[in-house]
Amino acid sequence: MTTVKTVAFVEPSFYGVSFARVAFEQGHRVIAIVSSKDNPQKYGYEGIYHDLIVADIRDEESLYQAIIQSPYANQLDALIPATDYASHVTAKAAERLGLRGLPYEAALKARNKDLAREAYAEHGVPSARFKKVRTYEEAAAAAEEIGYPIVLKPTNCASSQNVYFINNVNELREAMEIIIAFKVTYMDFKVREEYLIEEYLDGPEFSVELFLREGEPIFSAVTEKITSPLPYFVEIVHTLPTPSYTEQEEDIVRTAVDALAAIGIKNGPSHVEVKLSSTGPRIIEVNGRPGGDNISSDLLVQAFGVEIFEATVNYYLDNPIAIDKRQHxxxxxxxxxxxxxxxxxxxxxxxxxxxxxxxxxxxxxxxxxxxxxxxxxxxxxxxxxxxxxxxxxxxxxxxxxxxxxxxxxxxxxxxxxx
Structure with a gap:
């Protein structure tokens, strides 16, 4: 029988709805910390929480104060980020509350692609050559140095928002005008006014679904991705396990684990995006949470009988974790x-x-x-x-x-x- 715990989720949305549902169905007391009382209806988690706390989820101090001034002060057993955008502020609040979670610095690097790239370079993890820029002039110089084609992207967004494949200086000028005007993303999080110019990585794309214990995977699976035609990078097919390049799965997984180590993630779930380039696996980005796009909620369940959200809730609660593949x-x-x-x-x-x-x-x-x-x-x-x-x-x-x-x-x- 499950011991009832009090589990708070910071703004369940998109993949995070599955988080809240699992904890609710396990019989825990689920608290949703939200930026608006309208969000349960907006994001689809009505009926799977017991109470709401309203806070500015963009601000760590507001989040912390909302918790300690709520009826659940000193009663939370877990504080879980349930949207990417709030992962770093949640990590900081959890540290202050003495709760288990991602280290703040690791969450900050996962959230900010430039900090992650710097960490990969420092630790010798293969990724893409990059330059951080603020203006068109800086972007043009960086593109010239790296060599076209290049990729232009925001440093702290998701869902392929304003990610561009660029062949020449004219395309770069046009894309920079658009990206500089892009000020606010989901849930009113601010877009940083620093952008990445990256080397375009050739080759097929994959994600690695991982669960780590002290830096080593206790579960891993490789998902094959198909993305939309260039100049965009929208994911339109995921297949688990990968039907292609299976002979290189071990290299892909090891590169993903090395990337997590570089930014400081040693425990719990992660979703790492990788390209298998002509020079081997190269990291696109790291996320310290289960994969979205129904990979965790459906594909892992159908393919392997693995309930990674359940395992993740148990990880945050420091309960035993069952994550073995029950079928193939x-x-x-x-x-x-x-x-x-x-x-x-x-x-x-x-x-x-x-x-x-x-x-x-x-x-x-x-x-x-x-x-x-x-x-x-x-x-x-x-x-x-x-x-x-x-x-x-x-x-x-x-x-x-x-x-x-x-x-x-x-x-x-x-x-x-x-």
């Missing part, structure tokens, strides 16, 4: 995307999905009348299909075939599109 199957998720800009009406062909035994579920995230566009960030995806199979090739082929069978229908009166 496969799963894939493929995203529905628009092939042009327009006003969404419907998706044709959804009814046929229920005829397939290996469809786990499908979901549409847009409504009639919503403006849609070709995917420039993860926000632009329209929905998804999750499939399972005995092999990764089977699960992947079905997911892609089913997405390809769908047709996005646009409204005819599109003159209102700005």
């Amino acid at each position: 199957r496969a799963a894939s998720i493929a995203y529905v995307t628009a092939d042009r800009d327009g006003i969404f009406e419907s998706i044709e062909g959804l009814e046929a999905l229920s005829l397939h035994d290996n469809v786990v579920r499908s979901h549409v995230t847009v409504s009639p009348g919503d403006p849609v566009s070709i995917p420039r960030s993860s926000d632009d995806r329209l929905g998804y299909i999750i499939t399972k199979g005995e092999t990764p090739e089977e699960a992947k082929a079905l997911a892609i075939a089913l997405v390809d069978s769908l047709k996005v229908i646009y409204q005819q009166h599109e003159a209102e599109i700005a």
Whole structure:
């Protein structure tokens, strides 16, 4: 029988909703610390918490004060970041409260891509050559030094927001104008006015789902990714376990573990993005939490019977962790995307999905009348299909075939599109 503990989540959203649901279903008292009382409805976690605390989750002092002035002062058993943006402020507050979690410096490096790149370079972890810039002039000089094509990205955002593949100085000038005007991201977190110019890494992309104990993996799995056509980097298919480059899985996992060590993550879950370049695995970025995009909530469960959110809640509570692979199957998720800009009406062909035994579920995230566009960030995806199979090739082929069978229908009166 589970001993009831009090578990606080800082703004469950996106992947973090699964965190809150697991703790709620385990029978714990779940406290959601939110920036607005409207957020449970907005992000989909109504009914899976017991109480709310309102705080400025962008500010560590506000978060700390809100907790110690609440009825749960000195009663929290765990404080868990449930959105990337608040991971570092949550880590700092948890340290002050004497609770288990990521070291603050490690969380700060994971949150800020420039600090992470500096740590990789210092520890000899293969990643991308980079320069931190503030102005177009600095960016142009950095691009010249690194050599086109390059990648331009914010230092502290997520979901491929304003990440650009750039071939020449004209494209760079245009992209810099856009990125400099990009001031605020999700939940009103400020975009830092420093940007990265990075070497473009060739090769296929993967993520490594890991759980560490004192620096060594007690669980690892490699997910294959397919991204949208350049110049954007939106993830549109994930397959677990990877059906490709399996002979290099060990190298990919070891590089991911080395990257975590470089930024100071030794325990708990992580999601590390890697490119298998012509010179071997190179790190894209590190996240000190379970993977999003339904990788943790669905693909790991379907493929291996692994409940990584459950293991993570137990880790934060310092309870025993069970994370062994209970089966060896496969799963894939493929995203529905628009092939042009327009006003969404419907998706044709959804009814046929229920005829397939290996469809786990499908979901549409847009409504009639919503403006849609070709995917420039993860926000632009329209929905998804999750499939399972005995092999990764089977699960992947079905997911892609089913997405390809769908047709996005646009409204005819599109003159209102700005």
